[in-house]
Amino acid sequence: MNKKERLEELFKEFPGIGPRQAKRFVYFLLWKSPNYIQELSKSISEIKQGVRRCQECNRYFDQSESNNNLCNICSNKSRENGQILILEKNPDFENIEKMNIWGGKYFLIGKNLKITEKDPQSKINLFSLIKKIKEEKIKEVTFALSLNPEGELTMDWIKEQLLPLIKDYDFKITELGRGISLGTEVEYTDKITIEAALNNRK
Amino acid sequence: MNKKERLEELFKEFPGIGPRQAKRFVYFLLWKSPNYIQELSKSISEIKQGVRRCQECNRYFDQSESNNNLCNICSNKSRENGQILILEKNPDFENIEKMNIWGGKYFLIGKNLKITEKDPQSKINLFSLIKKIKEEKIKEVTFALSLNPEGELTMDWIKEQLLPLIKDYDFKITELGRGISLGTEVEYTDKITIEAALNNRK
Amino acid sequence: MNKKERLEELFKEFPGIGPRQAKRFVYFLLWKSPNYIQELSKSISEIKQGVRRCQECNRYFDQSESNNNLCNICSNKSRENGQILILEKNPDFENIEKMNIWGGKYFLIGKNLKITEKDPQSKINLFSLIKKIKEEKIKEVTFALSLNPEGELTMDWIKEQLLPLIKDYDFKITELGRGISLGTEVEYTDKITIEAALNNRK
Amino acid sequence: MNKKERLEELFKEFPGIGPRQAKRFVYFLLWKSPNYIQELSKSISEIKQGVRRCQECNRYFDQSESNNNLCNICSNKSRENGQILILEKNPDFENIEKMNIWGGKYFLIGKNLKITEKDPQSKINLFSLIKKIKEEKIKEVTFALSLNPEGELTMDWIKEQLLPLIKDYDFKITELGRGISLGTEVEYTDKITIEAALNNRK
DSSP, X not given: OOHHHHHHHHHHTSXXXXXXXXXXXXXXXXXXXXXXXHHHHHHHHTTTTTEEXXXXXXXXXXXXXXXXXXXXXXXXXXXOSSEXXXXXXXXXXXXXXXXXXXXXXXEEOSSOXXXXXXXXXXXXXXXXXXXXXXXXXXXXXXXXXXXXXXXXHHHHHHHHXXXXXXXXXXXXXXXXXXXXXXXXXXXXXXXXXXXXXXXXXX | OOHHHHHHHHHTTSTTOOHHXXXXXXXXXXXXXXXXXXXXXXXXXXXXXXXXXXXXXXXXXXXXXXXXXXXXXXTOGGGOSSEEEEESSXXXXXHHXXXXXXXXXXXXXXXXXXXXXXXXXXXXXXXXXXXXXXXXXXXXXXXXXXXXXXXXXXXXXXXXXXXXXXXXXXXXEEEOOBOBOTTOOGGGOOHHHHHHHHHTXX | OOHHHHHHHHHHTSTTOOHHHHHHHHHHHHHSOHHHHHHHHHHHHTTTTTEEEOTTTOXXXXXXXXXXXXXXXXXXXXXXXXXXXXXXXXXHHHHHHXXXXXXXXXXXXXXXXXXXXXXXXXXXXOHHHHHHHHHSOXXXXXXXXXXXHHHHHHHHHXXXXXXXXXXXXXXXXXXXXXXXXXXXXXGGOOHHHHHHHXXXXX | OOHHHHHHHHHHTSTTOOHHHHHHHHHHHHHSOHHHHHHHHHHHHTTTTTEEEXXXXXXXXXXXXXSXXXXXXXXXXXXXXXXXXXXXXXXXXXXXXXXXXXXXXXXXOSSOXXXXXXXXXXXXXXXXXXXXXXXXXXXXXXXXXXXXXXXXXXXXXXXXXXXXXXXXXXXXXXXXXXXXXXXXXXXXXXXXXXXXXXXXXX
């Protein structure tokens, strides 16, 4: 395999990128200036340098945000209200945090399980979440995963891991409420959604 | 305009049908058997014969369902629980009624207002709804319109008409609860939805 | 089955119309004025009255176009140049005839064969085409069917029927030339197209 | 701008990549192993090292293909048949060359002109093409650009540059033939295509 083909292979691992676009990326780079190439290469090689992964919630944060291994949310005492929101990934965190509606903490799992996953244990590390439940006074763990087969599978699996802890550490497990959302057409909406929306009407 | 062109014009009024498909419909009919043509023509001319519009809730129902001008839901005493669900149209009704989760009555407005509508009064007839509020003991009117600009405009306009009645007839106006629904991706969900879903978590 | 359901069934036979849209059509008609309903019903019942099917080329034409059983092209002596263009359906004919680039005659097959068709004989009637080949001086039969699996299957089947006639009636069988067309992207174009386009370059 | 944001900016220049996917790429890299990151960075920085641009036809080729500044096609005497095929870009070349239907040479322009381009001269370098026309015995230059507004604009502009050379160097300018291609539906095909397809029928 020559260099072009090898780079194509690497690009094919990018999310949403198939063989055609991977090849187009390679030719795109061949046409770009040496300056661009060099800056891109350097930025990629250094991407982890400026960024830390929070030891408690797993999210990536910029070094400048906090000067220890905890992100500025996990090290913020005023957000210790006993509540943890379980999210999949950083962009989910960014979307919710900027809304200013969540005063508790977060826990990111990184990536929802694939439907075909045989060994969830190897993909999702709950160590710091369980440690928190055992050592801090956690009152509620709330799931905010996407409502698709992967998200639901992941939630079910994590719930199974947490349930045995409830009797010793007394906390609730909850999940985001269902209801109608932007674009909902009543004619085509499923029963679970309509039922929840009726129950939560106001 | 010849007969083919005239029929094309009529088909162009069908929902979702443009000029190309209207023309295709005409040629489709030219190729169909005289039996099919005759049955289609007859079914269309008689479509209103077998069907009544309920004088209270506006929905279309089959004559065989009820032998007066009220549909079998509006004439069902056991569904008089003081609750009315406002829907746009028959298919919305059919979707919800088959779920078996609503024990009250319905009121159908027929068609949501267009964003550009100048004269809502001429499009939506609230007479029988208001009569019901005045004469029966209505405790709650719940909006279940689609969550798009037309549905929201329509809800706002109807609310305006109903609000003045509240002080005399003491009822609540509510709407379907917001929340996450099938397919929701947390990364791209709006604040109103997330906030409601957090409030309704369970 | 009640009247609404029966009409839904009939609409489901329309080209491109599934169950949801068929149901929407029925409710659309329920809301329309009696005048519209009556005119639609009448137009459909009379659709074949104003229209004849040409005994030679199969195409539908308006009665006013010609006062016998031949359309104005089949009865036009100046178009008897020994050439016949095989088309699928009326809209194909209308598209080509308005271009003013074909001086010969046409033959319409009505509808391309489905890929799963077991009995082509029952679907495509070549009687008047074969009669023409035998009785008039036909020099060339040209296929202008759409370039998709159905069109290619249909062309292959008709060719098989016509080939045995060649030794007695001496005519050519041809088909539209391949080449690049609007929107062609060289990167994704197949070999047959590129090869033909190179051969036909000018 | 921090490192993540800077890398996002760089990814946004990739073909077909918008802000959302650029951000997803960054998080994707944060989750990948240091090995992957290092290999990707290195492959990008070296992408031009293994690759040369042919001085005659402009195409990029792997160093191993030829050990001088001409690609293996431009340095292949047996392909000097006086014919040059004008293509836009490498993927177009790869698609055609693997078909084994072109025995002549190629000339790649790199990228079609944008519709809004004010200064084509600065974007397309015809120097080596014109040199070839002047010094070798070129009999025909054939355009094989995509059939969209950019491709047609580019062809027109290059033709203008080449036309003055014809009287001194006696060569033909041709372009790929039009015709029907996979997926063509006769009902919706334009006149130029149908006319060419009729002329090229066989």
